[in-house]
Amino acid sequence: MLITNIKALVGVHPKEKLFLRGSELSELPFLENVWLLIENGLIKDFGSMDNLQTPNTKHQTLNAEGRFVFPSWCDSHTHIVFAAPREEEFALKIAGKTYEEIAAAGGEILNSANKLQKATEDDLFESASIRLKDMIKHGTGAIEIKSGYGLTVESELKMLRVIKRLKAAFPIPIKASLLAAHAYPAAYKNNHQAYINLIINELLPKVAEENLADYIDVFCEKGFFSNEETVQILTAAAKYGLKPKIHANQLSSSGAVELGVAHHAVSVDHLEETDENVLQALSESHTIATLLPSCSFYINIPFANAKGLINSNAIVALASDYNPGSTPSGNMNFVVSLGCIKLKMMPEQSINAATLNGAAAMELSNEVGSIALGKKANLFITRPMTSLAYLPYSFGQSQIETVILNGEVYDG
Numbered sequence: 001m002l003i004t005n006i007k008a009l010v011g012v013h014p015k016e017k018l019f020l021r022g023s024e025l026s027e028l029p030f031l032e033n034v035w036l037l038i039e040n041g042l043i044k045d046f047g048s049m050d051n052l053q054t055p056n057t058k059h060q061t062l063n064a065e066g067r068f069v070f071p072s073w074c075d076s077h078t079h080i081v082f083a084a085p086r087e088e089e090f091a092l093k094i095a096g097k098t099y100e101e102i103a104a105a106g107g108e109i110l111n112s113a114n115k116l117q118k119a120t121e122d123d124l125f126e127s128a129s130i131r132l133k134d135m136i137k138h139g140t141g142a143i144e145i146k147s148g149y150g151l152t153v154e155s156e157l158k159m160l161r162v163i164k165r166l167k168a169a170f171p172i173p174i175k176a177s178l179l180a181a182h183a184y185p186a187a188y189k190n191n192h193q194a195y196i197n198l199i200i201n202e203l204l205p206k207v208a209e210e211n212l213a214d215y216i217d218v219f220c221e222k223g224f225f226s227n228e229e230t231v232q233i234l235t236a237a238a239k240y241g242l243k244p245k246i247h248a249n250q251l252s253s254s255g256a257v258e259l260g261v262a263h264h265a266v267s268v269d270h271l272e273e274t275d276e277n278v279l280q281a282l283s284e285s286h287t288i289a290t291l292l293p294s295c296s297f298y299i300n301i302p303f304a305n306a307k308g309l310i311n312s313n314a315i316v317a318l319a320s321d322y323n324p325g326s327t328p329s330g331n332m333n334f335v336v337s338l339g340c341i342k343l344k345m346m347p348e349q350s351i352n353a354a355t356l357n358g359a360a361a362m363e364l365s366n367e368v369g370s371i372a373l374g375k376k377a378n379l380f381i382t383r384p385m386t387s388l389a390y391l392p393y394s395f396g397q398s399q400i401e402t403v404i405l406n407g408e409v410y411d412g
Helices: 022-026 087-094 099-104 109-117 121-137 153-169 192-210 227-238 256-262 276-282 293-299 306-311 332-341 347-354 356-360
Strands: 002-010 030-039 042-048 061-063 067-071 073-078 140-146 174-181 215-220 243-248 267-270 288-291 316-318 379-384 400-405
Touching (some): 022 347, 073 267, 073 332, 073 347, 087 099, 121 153, 153 192, 243 256, 316 347, 316 356, 347 356
Parallel strands (some): 002 061, 002 067, 174 215, 267 288, 288 316
Antiparallel strands (some): 002 030
């Protein structure tokens, strides 16, 4: 494929640049009036239209006049395998019930777990496929998917097997995280150690045997899994080669971020509650701060301190947190807009956080997340736009006209 007359080719980072830290996030290199050549699903070459030779007739040619070409969004935190939406909790939130109050009454995660335990693997695969297709059409070209709505050995394995099927069925990189430590099932409400033992002694060996997960994740938070309980699970998972990704500081500053850094977590996610200890811990760490602004938007909790993290030299990524309870949307264009509007990130910072740094949070930045020779040709072409900032500026209206995955136009 040859794409010609590109108004701006965005995210042309050197291939060796695998993440952007602190002030680097403001650097979003782009080229104007260029062409891009794709061969064998990879970015082969690009350059000025002034130097374009007569195109080879074997290449499909797309004319991108007036349009921008971006690397695909890299969504590093989602929960898209679930049995049913939870719109019945929507009115409760509007009426003023908090996340913690709904969870304590058997809603939120436990609600989804009850529904998922009754669903078949085929049903879960079909519904997740519909969601994933929609996300791809909105520009997502790499994704991480978590379990965590099973909360039994059988149902957690069922979720992870669905994710494995999605990996085989879809043309984008997909990473899987075991999040059995998402909440305590009602039967273990007063016996946390028994559930932790179930994860460590029964679930982890089976996950490893079937090669079902890339990461281990824990909801380390007051009312969920304590720091000490989190350490138990991370330590056990490390024996099976599962690297940590932690739900941290969503509702309180509990030391979860510092714990993640100490255990060399790939990312610590949420960070709506951020203090000086968090900023210091992430200032020189390779652990990525993954922010989820559409969760804050939906359940009306504080937005993460993106500017403080960037000023502290942290590596900041943005992700959707698509799930049925606190973020029923996988639209990364809206996430990028919220990065600007609510997190006060500049457009360049928000776009970098949703592309290259999102890829880094899945350990995929050598494959996707920027425009570089040899990387996967996972891209999207916008509608005609006046400037780069127009994309996050025009929230609620998709500016994506064409999605390209592995060098081919994606039609769903």
